[in-house]
Amino acid sequence: MIQIARGIIILFFLSFFLSCNAPHDNLLDPVNTKYPFVSIEGTVQTFSVPYAGIAGVTVYWQSGNILVTTDSSGKYLINRIKPVNGKLIYSKEGYRADTVEIIWHRAKKISRNVNLNKIPKLDSISIYTVVINQYYPSQTANLFINAKISDSDNDISNVFIVNNGLNLNRALNFNVTSKIYQIELSTADLHIIDIEETIGLNFNIVVKDIFSRLFNVGSEKVTRVIKKGVIIRGPANDTTISPLPDLQWQRYTPGYPFSYMIEIYTNDFANSQLIESKAGISPDSISYQVQNPLPAGDYYWVIWVIDKFKNRVRSLPATFRVK
Template sequence: MEHLRLLKIFLLILFTNFFLSCLDDVPHDNPLDSHNNQGFVLQGKVTTFYPPVQTISNAVITLFPDETKFFSNADGEFEISGLSPGKYTVLCSAEGYAQDSITVDIQSNINIDFHLDGLPFFENISLTTHHEIHSFQAEDFFFLNIESMVNDLDGIADINKVFFEIPEVSVIDTLEPSLDAGLFRKWLSIDDLPVSTIQTLIGRAFILNVSDDAGTTTQSEKRFLTRVIEQTPSLTAPISFQTEFSDTLIFEWQKLNLSYWFEYTIEISQIIQGSPVKAQDISNISASENSIAIVNTLSRGDYTWLIKVTDEFGNTSSSSSNGRFHIN
């Protein structure tokens, strides 16, 4: 009897071990199973911010704290498998877009989507100085012109604001939109700035910023003024309404000797009801010239003219508009 009892105990132990070993082989791949030994899956899609949305391929999905990187496919989709339960931060970035992130507590399979805002960007930035003589005041005036052509991956309509800073003199101001889509500009006189002369701004950094409707801002690199043209050209003839032209227009001025490249432009305005109205420009005149003769295409009337110097950077210096003539 004792042998029989021992045999039963032995068989019971053997059966129990066999049963437990079978239980260990039961798959734990149910995402709701706390003993899931295959890990959880995080998947999602990367698209643009505004409808109709477009998928973004090759977006970089970075999983923290491990900093493991994954990439979205051609359809903007991504999948990360084998994740242990816990908190993760998922960072999504793509070239030309503002990055986005989300923190998730993974206790089961999870799906997250990213809608990335296209970054605004600068196509062109221009900083130029302008020197003018006003004949009615007989004094020099200096101006600063800031222009920027901007765009946005989500379309030009997403541009909200363009502004500039001059940190060294604590200046910040907004550029104004022009009639040309994407072109913003600001024309400033020396009275608009906390400096006594425009020459003070040479060597001081200008920084431009462009913001979109989603609140994303892109900042330019530091930009600098190139020069101020101190000399102004002087007119020789014609300078009086008593000078009359018919078939040929002849303009003369005193030639400037500058140490850098420049060219002349003649600007002609017609006097209509007492006010000047631009009539014609004669551009690309060589710096070596001090006169020019052109075929007259202007209608009868009184006119004024001035000559302007422009360097390779777009800085200008203009004569006073005291040149006058009459067309028969």
């Protein structure tokens, strides 16, 4: 009996040992060399350093019509797919999509890491018209564009203002102090005769990166052109007044919300200097008392009308003297 039991034990261990080294004939066993499926894995990261995983990126395996999404670390896995050559397409809102070609070459697993480029974002934009009334030439009008753009990858090369109807494609200047892209355009720059031709037109902001890729990041319309300026009552015509003049004008009723802004300049044709400026004056006002005494000299003053979209018009200048 003991010999029989001993033989059973030996037979059990022998069969166990042989089974562990037996060939994996099951085709669904991943260890089987004939396993018919393959897998793709990888990480999606930011384009700029320090690299960080991007969560929520859609990874599309075109050959198998399979969609997966990256996890919180930017990792993804596409498992149990047939080894058919094809393309992986990576996409997420706010990023430039990328495509990777996959060729298997009998591989069972392929790892592909990509870096997605953040699309520049238009944080703010203002497009407004400025009309200046003067004695000669009688009136000038310009279009001002200010755009604030953020780009975490810091790969902006140029920013353009574009309107195909006006055949306009001009690079904006970057103001290093305000961090704003801006430009001032005359009617000649806009290829028009009257600034009112811009009303209602869409002006697109297009960003070009260091790889010469273009991104249309937003647009804005011209809402209004204000041509009629305020009529000044006084002081004017080189009137001699006290150092604290009371500036007066006729009531202005354009039919839309606005505010006044007053500016006082030295009347020096070669080197005129701004002496005082006061913005945000109520539309109900028809006068303004200068707050700081003016030194003796020759001056002129103007009054602006500014609407809520920043469109504005300047009055004709009025001159005065202070003893």
